[in-house]
Amino acid sequence: MDNILEINGIHTYIGQFHILEGVSVTVRRNAITVMLGRNGAGKTTTLKSILGLTPPREGTVTYNGKEIQGRRAYDIASLGIGYVPEHRAIFRNLSVMENLKIAERKKGDLESKSEFIFGLFPDLKRLYRLPGNHLSGGQQQMLAVARALVADNQLLLIDEPSEGLAPILIEQMMEAIRILSAATTVLLVEQNFVMASKLAEHYYILDDGRTVHEGKMADLVEDKELIHQFLGTALHKGGRS
Amino acid sequence: MAEAKSDLTAAPNRFTSAVKSLRSEWLGLAVILLLALFPFLFGWFSGTSVQDGPSKFWQGQLITFFIMAVYAMSYDLLIGYTGILSFGHAAFFGGGAYAMGLFLTHIGPKIIGSYKITIGSADITEVLVLVAAIFLVVVVVTLLGLLFSVVSARIKGVYFAMISLAMAEAIHILSKATDFGKWTGADEGLHGVPVPLWLNPTQHRLLFYFVALAFCVIMYLIARRLVDSPTGRVFVALRENESRVRMIGYNPVTYRTLSFVIAAVIAGLAGGLFAIWNMGATPSMTSALTTINALIMTILGGIGTLIGPILGAGLMQIVGQFFYQWFGARWPLVFGLIFIALVLFLPYGVIGTYRLKRLEWKHGWQRLRELVAGKR
Numbered sequence: 242m243d244n245i246l247e248i249n250g251i252h253t254y255i256g257q258f259h260i261l262e263g264v265s266v267t268v269r270r271n272a273i274t275v276m277l278g279r280n281g282a283g284k285t286t287t288l289k290s291i292l293g294l295t296p297p298r299e300g301t302v303t304y305n306g307k308e309i310q311g312r313r314a315y316d317i318a319s320l321g322i323g324y325v326p327e328h329r330a331i332f333r334n335l336s337v338m339e340n341l342k343i344a345e346r347k348k349g350d351l352e353s354k355s356e357f358i359f360g361l362f363p364d365l366k367r368l369y370r371l372p373g374n375h376l377s378g379g380q381q382q383m384l385a386v387a388r389a390l391v392a393d394n395q396l397l398l399i400d401e402p403s404e405g406l407a408p409i410l411i412e413q414m415m416e417a418i419r420i421l422s423a424a425t426t427v428l429l430v431e432q433n434f435v436m437a438s439k440l441a442e443h444y445y446i447l448d449d450g451r452t453v454h455e456g457k458m459a460d461l462v463e464d465k466e467l468i469h470q471f472l473g474t475a476l477h478k479g480g481r482s
Numbered sequence: 483m484a485e486a487k488s489d490l491t492a493a494p495n496r497f498t499s500a501v502k503s504l505r506s507e508w509l510g511l512a513v514i515l516l517l518a519l520f521p522f523l524f525g526w527f528s529g530t531s532v533q534d535g536p537s538k539f540w541q542g543q544l545i546t547f548f549i550m551a552v553y554a555m556s557y558d559l560l561i562g563y564t565g566i567l568s569f570g571h572a573a574f575f576g577g578g579a580y581a582m583g584l585f586l587t588h589i590g591p592k593i594i595g596s597y598k599i600t601i602g603s604a605d606i607t608e609v610l611v612l613v614a615a616i617f618l619v620v621v622v623v624t625l626l627g628l629l630f631s632v633v634s635a636r637i638k639g640v641y642f643a644m645i646s647l648a649m650a651e652a653i654h655i656l657s658k659a660t661d662f663g664k665w666t667g668a669d670e671g672l673h674g675v676p677v678p679l680w681l682n683p684t685q686h687r688l689l690f691y692f693v694a695l696a697f698c699v700i701m702y703l704i705a706r707r708l709v710d711s712p713t714g715r716v717f718v719a720l721r722e723n724e725s726r727v728r729m730i731g732y733n734p735v736t737y738r739t740l741s742f743v744i745a746a747v748i749a750g751l752a753g754g755l756f757a758i759w760n761m762g763a764t765p766s767m768t769s770a771l772t773t774i775n776a777l778i779m780t781i782l783g784g785i786g787t788l789i790g791p792i793l794g795a796g797l798m799q800i801v802g803q804f805f806y807q808w809f810g811a812r813w814p815l816v817f818g819l820i821f822i823a824l825v826l827f828l829p830y831g832v833i834g835t836y837r838l839k840r841l842e843w844k845h846g847w848q849r850l851r852e853l854v855a856g857k858r
Contacts, residue, residue, distance in 0.1 A: 292729060318731035330726050332719045334786075343715045344730050388730070 245270045245396055245426050246291070251300030251310070253283075253290045260286045261297065262450040266428075268396065273418070273427045275441035275458070277434065277472055282447040284430040285327060288398045291428075292324055293317045304396070319346065323389030327400040327430075329381035331388070333374040337365055340373055340384055344391035351391050357424075358387045361417040379410040386417065396426045403433045415440060434472055438462050446472070517695055520544065521688055532688060541691045545683070547799040548698035549756050554779035554791035555705055556748035561777075562786035563709055564741040565721025566634060567643040570650030571749060571776050573630075574623050576768025578750030580657060581622040583672040583763035585615040588665060591676060608678040616754060623750025624743055626653075631742035635735045647770065654768040671764030675757060683759050690759065697755055698792075701748055705788050708744065717741055718786075782824060784831025793832055 246268040253261035261283050268274045276284045289295040291302055293314040302310040309317050318324065331340050341351050341358070351358075359366040362383040368376060376384060382402060389397050402418065403411045415436055418427060422440075431437040437444070437458075444461050446454040454467065461467065516523075521541050525532040532538075557571045590611045599607045630649065634642050660668045667673065677683070683690040708714050716737050719727045724734045757763045766772065776791075779798050783790030798817075805813035828835040 294725065294729065313733070314728040315731050315733045318729055324729045326726070326729065330723065330729075332722045332726065334722060335715060335718055339715050339718075342712065343719055345712070346731060392731070 243269055245305060246428065247301075247303040248287065248291065249301045249303070251287070251290055251297035251302065253286055253295050253297045255286070255295055260295075260450055261290060263300070263452070264290075264447060264450065265300075265452045266445050266455075268426060268428050269443060270426050271422075272443065273422045273429060273441045274443045274445070275429045275431055275437045276445050276447055277431070277437060278447035279472065280432075283450040284447055285400055286450075287447065288324065288400055288428070288430060291317075291398060292322065321393060321395040323392065323394035323397045323425075325385050325389045325397065325399040325402065327404055329378060329385050331373045331376075331381050331384050334372060336372050337369050337376070337384060340388055341365075341391050344388045346392040350393070354391055358390055361390075361420060362387050379406050379413075382406060382410075382414065383417070386414070386421075390421060390425075394425060396428065397421070398428050398430075400430045401432060402429070403431060403436050411436060434468065514695075514699055517544070518692070521691060538687050541687050542683075543799060543803055545687075545691055545694040545759055547796055548694040549752050549759060550775070550779065550799055551792040551795035552698055552701045553749055553752040553756075554776050554783070554795045555701065555788055556745045556752065557773075557776035558780045558785060558788060558791045559705060559708070559717075559748070560741060560745040562780060562790075563714065563721060564717040564738065566738065566741065567639065568630065568634075568646040569643050569770065569773050569777075570630060570646030570648075571745075572768050572770065572772035573626055573650040573653045574746040574749035575753035575756070575772055575776075576657060576763070576765075577626050577653065577746075578619045578623050578753030579757040579763040579767045580666065580672070580753075581619045581750070582615050582754035582757040583675045584665060585618050586611070586675050586677060586758075587672055590615065608680075612678055612681070616751070619750050619754040620747055623746040623753075626750075627743040627746030628739065630746070631735075631739040634738055634742065647773075650768065650773060651770065654765060654770070657763075657768045658765040666763075669765065671762055671766075672757075673762040675761045675763070677758045677761055681758065683761070694755065694759070697751075701751070702788060702792070705748065709788065713737070713740065721786075778821060781831055782821065784834030784837075787831070787833040787837065790831050790833040797832075 244267050246266075248264060248266040250263045250265055251261055252259065252263060264283060264287050266274070266276065266287065276287060278284050286295055290297045290310075291304075293309070293312055293316070297310050300310070301308050304317075304320060304322065309320065332343065335343065345351055364380055365383060365387055368380060373381065373384065382404075386399065386402060389399075399418065402414050406414060411433065418429070418440055421427070429437065429441060431440075438461070441458045444454075444456060444458050445452055446467075521532050521537055524530075524540060525537045528536055530537050553571075553575050556574070560566050560568055560571070593611050593614075594607050597607060598605060599610055630646060633645055633649070637645055656662070657666060657671075658669050659666075662668070680686065681690065681693070709717070716727060716732055719732075720734055720737055720741075727734055727737075753763075753767060756767070775798070779794035780791045781794070782797050783792065783794030802813065802817060805816055809816050824832070830838055
């Protein structure tokens with residue numbers, strides 16, 4: 242099976258608002274796929290819909306050949322889907338160690354992954370005993386990603402990992418995502434087009450809650466008009482939309 | 483700072499870890515030792531008997547402190563660790579007290595009168611009746627805990643706080659209801675509960691003192707083990723953000739229910755022991771004031787720190803006793819003023835603020851050392 246995740250025409254409402262109006266995304270196994278789009282295009286809601294945090298009312302979400310829409314969020318997460326939400330969603334009163342330990346699905350998960358995790362994020366090893374609220378923004382973001390790596394997740398949903406990070410940290414985060422993508426599949430939401438274009442092999446562009454474009458990232462990089470039309474950014478400036 | 487990798491992969495050495503834990507817990511052990519020796523030290527210093535007089539009186543004060551400390555600790559598990567704001571905790575404490583009182587008053591004597599269970603020549607009927615009463619307490623408060631947790635699964639925050647208050651009030655009204663007066667004593671409550679002779683707190687105060695102290699220590703160790711366990715980490719994570727807990731694969735309802743039941747059982751056992759200590763159970767044990775007392779003790783000591791509620795219970799019970807001696811019936815007014823000052827100046831309670839400041843001092847000291855060493 243080449244595709245680990247297939248989202249087919251999902252419609253999601255938040256309260257009375259119709260946010261997703263037919264999003265379709267296919268995530269190929271062992272690759273990085275990125276969802277692009279302006280603010281409010283529905284990228285985060287799509288991730289939340291996959292996880293069941295904002296369950297879709299219509300359409301299907303197929304993970305490893307099984308439909309998972311309508312299942313509870315904790316149930317979906319335990320199938321092996323890790324989520325790194327935006328805004329560095331760590332547990333601020335738990336220490337770095339506790340933040341990582343809580344993500345264990347079976348005893349010894351952290352122990353077996355510690356070398357890999359601390360290889361990606363050496364800072365976390367040094368800050369192991371500090372509470373989450375004593376970490377800088379970048380360190381919190383690293384911890385949020387590291388937490389998703391503790392359990393044996395086959396798919397990682399990463400929402401705007403570069404948000405609010407200094408350029409040097411963005412480079413570090415990019416390198417980390419590139420390395421971890423060798424071991425797991427990544428569905429990335431990113432507004433930093435430079436970062437997204439360097440990491441992803443496939444892209445989807447969302448606009449007004451719909452999938453409006455898809456293809457290979459290498460082709461998108463060449464299509465300046467399309468980038469400008471849907472992302473409102475210029476590649477050479479490396480700017481954010 | 484210890485290397486994280488070594489924490490994760492080092493082979494556990496039981497002896498080393500025992501010594502390490504002993505070293506970190508030395509203050510706690512010293513306090514327990516001091517409390518265990520208290521009746522004898524008091525008698526020795528005051529030149530009075532351990533069995534009566536002022537020593538017996540202060541043993542009584544400390545017994546109440548030990549029981550209330552456990553009760554406050556159970557409340558902290560709920561409010562401080564899991565972040566569930568409940569104003570119905572008295573239902574568990576009072577429920578436990580009434581379950582114990584009712585069983586020992588109405589069922590215990592019938593069993594003792596009809597059966598004689600022995601091991602060799604020793605009559606263990608009374609002991610078994612007490613064990614059955616404790617079992618009943620656990621069952622009753624578990625059911626109450628489940629009832630509260632079912633409601634908390636649907637209603638959150640302040641709304642749940644109000645509903646929990648209403649539920650506890652319903653139990654309070656039930657405890658006062660004249661319809662059941664024949665069994666519960668209605669407004670008057672149950673008095674003269676027949677407790678086993680060997681555990682009678684009036685005749686065997688010193689023994690009861692050690693029972694209450696052991697109860698407090700055991701309950702603390704159980705609660706400590708719980709909050710340091712993976713389950714305890716999920717409780718704290720739930721307090722911080724329920725949605726994030728769901729994202730990483732935990733069912734919040736399961737953990738909230740677990741927290742409720744554990745807190746209810748600990749509070750119920752404290753209530754059960756309080757019923758034996760008072761040889762009675764009264765409607766005041768199920769009243770909102772009893773919940774407020776737990777809240778005050780927890781806030782005083784520090785929410786989310788198990789030692790905090792114990793300290794809070796100590797402040798309220800022991801300092802309260804002195805205040806009563808100095809200010810008479812007006813003592814709650816003075817205590818209230820001090821409480822307001824403490825909340826204003828120590829917003830995280832005594833222990834909570836101390837821990838926060840200690841961390842700040844530690845960082846400040848580290849920065850100063852780096853500055854002096856020219857590393858900054």
